[in-house]
Amino acid sequence: MDLEKYNVPVPRYTSYPPANHFTTDFDGKDYAELIAGSNDRKPGHIAIYIHIPFCRQLCFYCGCNSCRLEDDVRVKNYIDAVRSEILMVTGLLDAGRKISQIHFGGGTPNSIEPGYLTGLVDLLSDRFDFIENPEIAIECNPAQLDLDYLQALKESKFNRYSLGIQDFNRKVLKTVNRRPSALPVEELIEFIRRDGGSSVNLDFIYGLPLQTSASFAETISHAISMRPDRLVTFSYAHVPWMKKAQLILEKTGLPEPREKMEMFNTAAGLLKEAGYAPVGLDHYVLPGDELNIAQQNNMLHRNFQGYCSRRTTGQVYAFGVSAISQLEGGYSQNTKDIDMYIAHAGKSGFAVEKGYRLSRKEKAVREIITSLMCNYRLDFAELSAGLGESPGYIRQMADSSRLRSFAADDMLDFDDKRIIVKEKGKFFIRNIAASFDPAYKEGKNKYSRPV
Ligand SMILES: C[S@@+](CC[C@H](N)C(=O)[O-])C[C@H]1O[C@@H](n2cnc3c(N)ncnc32)[C@H](O)[C@@H]1O
Numbered sequence: 001m002d003l004e005k006y007n008v009p010v011p012r013y014t015s016y017p018p019a020n021h022f023t024t025d026f027d028g029k030d031y032a033e034l035i036a037g038s039n040d041r042k043p044g045h046i047a048i049y050i051h052i053p054f055c056r057q058l059c060f061y062c063g064c065n066s067c068r069l070e071d072d073v074r075v076k077n078y079i080d081a082v083r084s085e086i087l088m089v090t091g092l093l094d095a096g097r098k099i100s101q102i103h104f105g106g107g108t109p110n111s112i113e114p115g116y117l118t119g120l121v122d123l124l125s126d127r128f129d130f131i132e133n134p135e136i137a138i139e140c141n142p143a144q145l146d147l148d149y150l151q152a153l154k155e156s157k158f159n160r161y162s163l164g165i166q167d168f169n170r171k172v173l174k175t176v177n178r179r180p181s182a183l184p185v186e187e188l189i190e191f192i193r194r195d196g197g198s199s200v201n202l203d204f205i206y207g208l209p210l211q212t213s214a215s216f217a218e219t220i221s222h223a224i225s226m227r228p229d230r231l232v233t234f235s236y237a238h239v240p241w242m243k244k245a246q247l248i249l250e251k252t253g254l255p256e257p258r259e260k261m262e263m264f265n266t267a268a269g270l271l272k273e274a275g276y277a278p279v280g281l282d283h284y285v286l287p288g289d290e291l292n293i294a295q296q297n298n299m300l301h302r303n304f305q306g307y308c309s310r311r312t313t314g315q316v317y318a319f320g321v322s323a324i325s326q327l328e329g330g331y332s333q334n335t336k337d338i339d340m341y342i343a344h345a346g347k348s349g350f351a352v353e354k355g356y357r358l359s360r361k362e363k364a365v366r367e368i369i370t371s372l373m374c375n376y377r378l379d380f381a382e383l384s385a386g387l388g389e390s391p392g393y394i395r396q397m398a399d400s401s402r403l404r405s406f407a408a409d410d411m412l413d414f415d416d417k418r419i420i421v422k423e424k425g426k427f428f429i430r431n432i433a434a435s436f437d438p439a440y441k442e443g444k445n446k447y448s449r450p451v
């Protein structure tokens, strides 16, 4: 079996190049130049990401940029700094462009008063028009969610709600220092969908202590009985060199890779049987969902916020501590230190710590990796037309000996025109993507493993 061969540290490719390649010789002035250049680039819409780092309780497995919520003064100072950053950045944007997406991530956005979040949506809607049916999305921890909170968000036109369930098994939750949903999840879903137009996603993680293939199957079956619009099964990313709290989980013991793979496969089987369509590696949606249609038409796209369709994708301007803006010309990342963020963004509107400008070749690699990761195929002519390059230029980036090796392992088919990833290759899509990445050297950087 290829499990040992391919279960090596490899980037998750939420960006190309991955964030560990960003450099500190990049500051607010460079970001301002990237923003100015982004006004006439494709995709033309404005996509907004706002990072709310606060959480009421920190989960031991957490890989996100999160910190404990201490007091409301700190929250207020933070939101004031985010408002300054929004005013500065949006002042550099062409006022005729439209917002297609606003995404609140974290941390736990619903750990703070809803008025802070709706106030930020109001600030943005004062300055820009929206496309028809834009996405206004929030990641919520259901341990702190009630119907009044949801009502306030609904009134501000939030229409995509992602609930972090992780597991329904209370013993698993207790081991990872997490509380279960305060209200029955069925009740939350029913309330969110009540007036129509809003959809619910549920997040799960497999590979946590105490989980078995059978226990995770129970959790997923319970989720299926609620018919969420979307569901994600994240592979637990164990990166204790970056997240020290994860070491606590090693004491209880983590499932073996083979067992983890069984959890993934069992869950995928249950979801397919229940009529869910897989999108990308680990997302599942009800048939007819925008993402399912986008994938069928090879129009699926991906950014730090997850999968999206070409309709809602845009240049991503990100606000808040650690937030990463993803623009056609490159990336800009804010400081990860909340006090520094408040001080700098509050004063100058910028809190940039590092960034990256993409070369012509890197833009091509980024498109290749996006196409492979989202649509499991690569059409050299199609992709080169989108980039204004010749098919030969794209074709020569493929390392034929690596492709032959993947083909020999039944991971993909390829010829002079295209690469088609096969069922077996989908699980190791990160490894296939890495074969196009000139910056990737096996064993050189520390990344999580596919399984
Ligand atoms: C910012 S959190 C979601 C919102 C909220 N804070 C919560 O926990 O419900 C985003 C998602 O990242 C996933 N996640 C966090 N740490 C992870 C890790 N180490 N490996 C894989 N997924 C992880 C979880 O599924 C979580 O729901």
Ligand code: SF4
Residues within 6 Å of the ligand: 054, 055, 057, 058, 059, 062, 063, 064, 066, 106, 107, 108, 141, 164
């Ligand atoms: S998983 Fe969510 S609630 Fe838990 S620490 Fe991370 S961001 Fe906070």
